[in-house]
Amino acid sequence: MESTPTPLAPKFAALGDPTRLAIVTRLMSDGPQSAGQLQDIADISAPAISRHLKVLRQAGVIRQQIDAQRRIYSVEPEALQAIASWTISKREFWEGSLDRLAQILDSQKES
Amino acid sequence: MESTPTPLAPKFAALGDPTRLAIVTRLMSDGPQSAGQLQDIADISAPAISRHLKVLRQAGVIRQQIDAQRRIYSVEPEALQAIASWTISKREFWEGSLDRLAQILDSQKES
DNA sequence: TTGTTAATTAACTATTATGTTATTCAACTA
DNA sequence: TAGTTGAATAACATAATAGTTAATTAACAA
Numbered sequence: 001m002e003s004t005p006t007p008l009a010p011k012f013a014a015l016g017d018p019t020r021l022a023i024v025t026r027l028m029s030d031g032p033q034s035a036g037q038l039q040d041i042a043d044i045s046a047p048a049i050s051r052h053l054k055v056l057r058q059a060g061v062i063r064q065q066i067d068a069q070r071r072i073y074s075v076e077p078e079a080l081q082a083i084a085s086w087t088i089s090k091r092e093f094w095e096g097s098l099d100r101l102a103q104i105l106d107s108q109k110e111s
Numbered sequence: 112m113e114s115t116p117t118p119l120a121p122k123f124a125a126l127g128d129p130t131r132l133a134i135v136t137r138l139m140s141d142g143p144q145s146a147g148q149l150q151d152i153a154d155i156s157a158p159a160i161s162r163h164l165k166v167l168r169q170a171g172v173i174r175q176q177i178d179a180q181r182r183i184y185s186v187e188p189e190a191l192q193a194i195a196s197w198t199i200s201k202r203e204f205w206e207g208s209l210d211r212l213a214q215i216l217d218s219q220k221e222s
Numbered sequence: 223t224t225g226t227t228a229a230t231t232a233a234c235t236a237t238t239a240t241g242t243t244a245t246t247c248a249a250c251t252a
Numbered sequence: 253t254a255g256t257t258g259a260a261t262a263a264c265a266t267a268a269t270a271g272t273t274a275a276t277t278a279a280c281a282a
Contacts, residue, residue: 013127017270018120028201035229048271050230055269069228069279081205084198087191090139094192128240146259159241161260166239180249180258 008086011079014059019044020052024061024075032065032074119197122190125170130155131163135172135186143176143185 015021019042026041027033038049053073056062061079065072126132130153137152138144149160164184167173172190176183 009127009129009132012123016120016124016127021120028204075204077204080198080201084205087195087198090191093139093186093188
């Protein structure tokens with residue numbers, strides 16, 4: 001079996017669940033949050049959220065920080081970096097959309 | 112529940128399995144291949160490979176092309192594009208590695 | 223202490239995924 | 253036509269996921 005340089009599969013798998021992708025998206029847009037604050041991300045119980053956070057953590061997608069009783073979660077930059085690097089290294093498959101990448105980068109720069 | 116703009120989760124999920132990630136990696140590095148040619152990607156039966164290909168196809172990650180009895184598979188550029196765009200749009204989390212992105216792009220340009 | 227808050231772990235259930243072998247289907251080939 | 257090839261589907265077993273409620277753990281507050 002062929003393997004990829006970095007263990008990317010577990011990260012992809014972690015982001016493959018809609019609830020977990022929503023958690024990561026939220027942590028990136030709104031910054032670090034406690035497990036309790038993330039409760040409203042989906043209509044599921046607290047233990048369910050807790051398990052999703054565990055999966056994300058074990059895949060190296062998020063990190064945990066302890067603040068008294070609270071567990072604060074934030075996105076692990078290296079994880080995003082790894083995925084970004086992979087996609088970019090394979091960019092010949094975006095077929096002629098290298099321009100579009102430049103566009104995206106430009107628009108980000110200005111915001 | 113929060114949702115992401117594009118249905119990225121199924122693509123991440125599809126790439127989250129090591130065998131499927133290997134298939135996609137192979138199709139990108141070696142070009143389009145038939146189901147049979149992909150047989151050696153993992154030590155599993157042909158039907159198992161066939162099912163993985165179906166999952167990838169349903170997630171929009173690969174496309175199928177029919178050539179007589181053969182089914183030729185190739186990577187769907189839009190899928191990679193979608194993932195790349197997402198990561199790039201979130202690039203503030205690569206923490207100071209914007210330079211590194213430039214590096215990656217440069218090295219790709221020359222190869 | 224005693225109680226409250228925040229979150230996880232335990233135990234369990236239901237569903238989904240992944241693998242198997244056997245079968246079917248379609249398209250070539252002799 | 254009869255046989256072969258390439259690949260998918262069918263039927264099934266088992267493992268992994270994702271959810272639930274109940275119980276536990278740890279930290280703070282009265």
